[in-house]
Structure formats: C-alpha cells, structure tokens
Amino acid sequence: MKKQSTDLLELPAGWLSPSPESARQFEQELQRELCPQHVLYNVPAQAVGRKDRRDDFLFKIPDNCFAQVHLTWRQETDPFWPATDLFSSFEAWKTSLDDEDFD
Template identity: 40%
Template sequence: MSYETDDLPGTWYYLRDQERGRMLESELAHECGSNQHPMVGQRVEAVACCGTCDDVLFKLLDRQSWAIVHLTWRRETNPSWPSCDVMENWSEVIEEMADRGH
C-alpha cells in the first residue's frame, strides 16, 4: 500500500511544501536537546501534519518506520519531550492518527 495515495483520517494532511517539511525536520532536531531522546540522530522526512495540534508524522529513513511527534517549539532537555510514538508499518500509522481523534 502506498502511503502517498491514502486518505488521512481527521484533520491530518500531507505536506506538499518541501520548504515547510525541511523546517519541521530542523525543528525536530532543535527540540531534541537530550542525547537520550529516541529521535536524536535519526534521519527523517516530514510527511504529514495534524491541522489542529502540533503533531507531525515523520518517516524514519534508516529504520523504514514512522514516528508521530508532538513538537513543543522550544529546546527540550527532558528525553520525554518532544513526545513521540514510533510505528513499524503504515496501517499502525493510520490507526494511531485515528485514535488521536484529531
């Protein structure tokens, strides 16, 4: 199943603007101030955003998996922030998006 052609649930939408995607990727790197955060050092691609909150779907390029990250828009030192949920396949991504009720 190709994720690029699937409809996303709720207020989620695909990022079509590459510049905005790069900005979100940079913001993620900035926010992960703790070396213990699971996203530190990950090569990512911003794929989709939630239209009602600061959740962003990133494709983890080296692991061939996905992460939904709640950006905080500030540098964090607690490894729990920004919060993230990692999923191994696309059906888990769609389920997580729908469960968040956005």
C-alpha cells in the first residue's frame, strides 16, 4: 500500500509544517509522554503541523484521521495528558479551529 503524502495539507494561518527531523522528534516525544491508558497509546502518529510558538501539534493517525495534541514535555501517568482532540478528517480539524478563541 502506498503511503499517503501529507505534503498536500494546507495548514491554516498560525500553523507550520515541521521539517522531517522535527517531525520525528515530535513523534518520539508524543510516544514518550503517553501512558498505556491514553487514547493514542501504541497508535502510529505522523507529525504534520505545529501551532506557531505553541506546544500544540497536529498528528495524522490511521484511517486518515487526525489528532491535535498539547505536548507537555514530560512523561505522563494521567490518561488525559497530553490533552488530545481527535478528528475524523483534516477538514473536520480545520473546521474546529473556527470555534477557537482568538489569541
């Protein structure tokens, strides 16, 4: 099966595409932080975006779904951390941003 490219994702203003090296670091950090009860534990996740100057990241997960995760930069024992919102598609994620408060 051919791996689907994420290069075609048009991130909204305020979101940046990570370099391949940074993406690997963010993916490793995500796995380091997760406890076994977390919804993303053992789920393959590909870093595809980071909110500019924030610890919020967008990961592509199986079935063309997406997870927005607020990394904490520490190993967690609470399954609610790192805070994670799941989305059924890239468009669903982008639509959810319209509901956020402006910084």
